[in-house]
Amino acid sequence: MSVLIVEPLDAEVMGWLAERHPVRYAPELAREPREFRQALFNVRALVLPPSVTLDSQALHYAPVLKAVGRVSAGAENIDLEACTRAGVEVVRSLNATAQAEAEFMIGALLAMLRRVPVRSEDGLLVGRELSSATVGLIGMAQAARSMAELLQPFGSRLIGYDPAVHASDGLWARWGVDPVGLRELLERSDAVCVQLPYFTRYHGLLGERFLQHCKPNQVMVSIAPSALFDEAALAKVLDSGRMAAAWFDSLEPGTLDPGRPLHDIDTLQITPRVASTTRESRVRSAWAVARRIDEILTAAAPARNNFRPTAPGGEVDLAAE
Known part of the structure; x- marks a missing residue:
């Protein structure tokens, strides 16, 4: 078989x-x-x-x-x-799931920006528009390219960070994304999309060192492995209200258990890995x-036998083979 x-x-x-x-x-x-x-x-x-x-x-x-x-x-x-x-x-x-993942992330951003209100200058609690937002893309996977293509008609400003892609790489210009450092991305972005592939060297990358600098009222959606995040640091910015909301398309088993930092945080939404499906x-x-x-x-597959049978004692013209 x-x-x-x-x-x-x-x-x-x-x-x-x-x-x-x-x-x-x-x-x-x-x-x-x-x-x-x-x-x-x-x-x-x-x-x-x-x-x-x-x-x-x-x-x-x-x-x-x-x-x-x-x-x-x-x-x-x-x-x-x-x-x-x-x-x-x-x-x-x-590439097969890139379009599905991009549509999911945009839908999550639209929902959070509108559903989680912020206080406007006149004192009212209101939603926000994606068209006026700066969107930070963490990880230049294929989903990020689809994101860039779909977000441009909205009028969103796009900035990005990927530790494996140098700022001089032509990919940034082709995709219409301005490369910045991770801290600057978090400081400037109204909305953040995380699609960075996981390697052990990236474990806990999004931790206290960077998350504490996130722009007030920021929303974040992640389709990346949750091991990229430090649980305590993420819980701190969500619980304080500095980050308005986060949406993860998967979490490591047990992350929401009682006693863990992210337990019972109502501004964190989880879906069971549906972004790509x-x-x-x-x-x-x-x-x-x-x-x-x-x-x-x-x-x-085994190569075919291309030898021609010869009679015993017969001559073989090797040049013709």
Whole structure:
């Protein structure tokens, strides 16, 4: 068997893969860890949902595995280092969810700016418009490019920060975003969107050192891993009212438990990782994953035997081969 599909896929995508490779569709294995591992022996490619873990122990059962695909966002269930050691490529689409994530963040900003009022100069509590806001983009992922394209018609001013993208990089000008330092971004932004990929060196990056400088009444939406934030520092700026509201599309398990800094803060809203999951984004992602899996399996296929048989004692013209 070449491909084991545990996550439901669009029927057309699955049919396309099945025309090219032997395919087994077995979503029930997501609920049966033992049977899942036993099914890996002759599998060369996998498509997994977020609920199924692929770690070094599971890889031990998959000696011929070449690729593991993720259609849904995130890869927390996959041990990336173990896959690298085993020579297994983790296949994800970098662009398929960008439009969905950008639309989600803009919707969250519009909701917070209008729903969480501020006091105007005449003393009334009122909402705000995105068109008059400076929006700070933390992380220049593909979602940030879609954000920039969608925000420009609003008339928003765009500034950005990414520790991996130098201020002289042409990307900033192409996307219409002014590069600034992280502290300056927080000081100037009425609204902040966080889509920075997580690496261990970024753990707690958005902590006391920077969050204490956020512009008063700032709103923030994050689709990035919550490990980028220091819980205590975020709780402090939200509880004090300096940051008007924050919206996270996911949090580490236990973050809101009693006794933790963010417990019972009513200006913090959480959604269960819905930013990237739309009908359209899943189809785009499924096609991208399927095509890459096909490329990997085709390239790994044994080469055809191109030798021509000869009679015993016959001469072979090597120059003609």
